[in-house]
Structures are given as structure tokens and as C-alpha cells.
Amino acid sequence: MLKNISPEPLSWKEEYNVNIGLLDKQHKKFLEIFNLLKKAINEGACERNISDVFFSLVYYAEHHLIQEEIYFKNYKYPNFNLHKEAHNHFINRIIKFREDFEEGKEDVCVEMYYFLEEWFNNHILKYDKEAVEFFVKKGVK
Numbered sequence: 001m002l003k004n005i006s007p008e009p010l011s012w013k014e015e016y017n018v019n020i021g022l023l024d025k026q027h028k029k030f031l032e033i034f035n036l037l038k039k040a041i042n043e044g045a046c047e048r049n050i051s052d053v054f055f056s057l058v059y060y061a062e063h064h065l066i067q068e069e070i071y072f073k074n075y076k077y078p079n080f081n082l083h084k085e086a087h088n089h090f091i092n093r094i095i096k097f098r099e100d101f102e103e104g105k106e107d108v109c110v111e112m113y114y115f116l117e118e119w120f121n122n123h124i125l126k127y128d129k130e131a132v133e134f135f136v137k138k139g140v141k
């Protein structure tokens with residue numbers, strides 16, 4: 001069931017940049033993973049491709065989320081704990097999707113699609129941006 005999932009991949013836009021090179025690179029990587037899942041769903045091939053999606057998400061979580069947390073700690077970001085909690089929630093949710101998939105639960109691909117879309121729109125484009133504005137003021141490049 002596609003439930004309004006458009007066939008076009010989501011393109012990176014100038015306004016998504018937070019202007020810290022490494023973080024922008026990693027956010028673009030996240031969008032690539034999202035598009036991989038989107039393409040698989042649209043081609044009706046999600047079950048075949050979902051292992052790659054999980055693998056990429058775990059890599060993203062281990063590298064990007066931790067990198068962000070290192071910045072947060074080093075620059076004494078005041079919302080560090082809350083932001084870290086959001087990252088932990090993300091990781092736990094991905095683990096749960098994986099378990100659900102392995103247990104043969106239906107619609108895992110579509111549910112994960114909406115979860116990642118939410119994460120992109122509300123975490124990466126809002127929460128991360130807000131935090132990065134704090135870093136930029138501190139002179140991080």
C-alpha cells in the first residue's frame with residue numbers, strides 16, 4: 001500500500017544546509033538512505049532491499065548522531081541531554097522496526113518511511129538546525 005508516497009526522490013535544497021560541512025554531508029547521506037527506501041517501496045521491492053536500508057541507518061546512527069553529540073558536548077550545548085534522548089529514541093525505533101520486520105510484521109517499510117520522513121522534517125531540518133545555529137555563533141565550521 002503506497003499511501004501517497006510520490007515516486008520522485010527527495011532532492012537536497014540549498015535551504016537545508018546548516019553550513020557546517022561535515023553535518024551537511026551527513027544530512028545528505030541521510031536523504032540518500034531515505035530515497036533508497038522510497039525507491040524500494042515504489043518498486044514494490046522493499047522486503048528485498050530493507051537489509052541495506054537497516055545497514056545504512058545503523059551506520060548513520062553510529063557515525064552521524066555520535067558526531068553531533070561530540071559537537072554538542074564540546075560546545076556545551078544547553079539542550080544536549082534532550083537532543084541525545086531524541087537520538088536514542090531514533091536508534092531504538094530503528095531496532096524495533098528491524099525486529100518487527102524479522103517477525104514478519106506487515107507494512108514495516110511504509111511505517112519506517114513515515115518515521116524517517118518525520119525525522120528529516122522535524123529533527124534534521126528543525127532541531128539540528130536550531131542546535132547548529134548555536135554552534136555557528138561559537139565559531140564552529
Ligand SMILES: [Fe+2]
Nearest residue numbers: 068083123128
Ligand atoms: Fe540531531
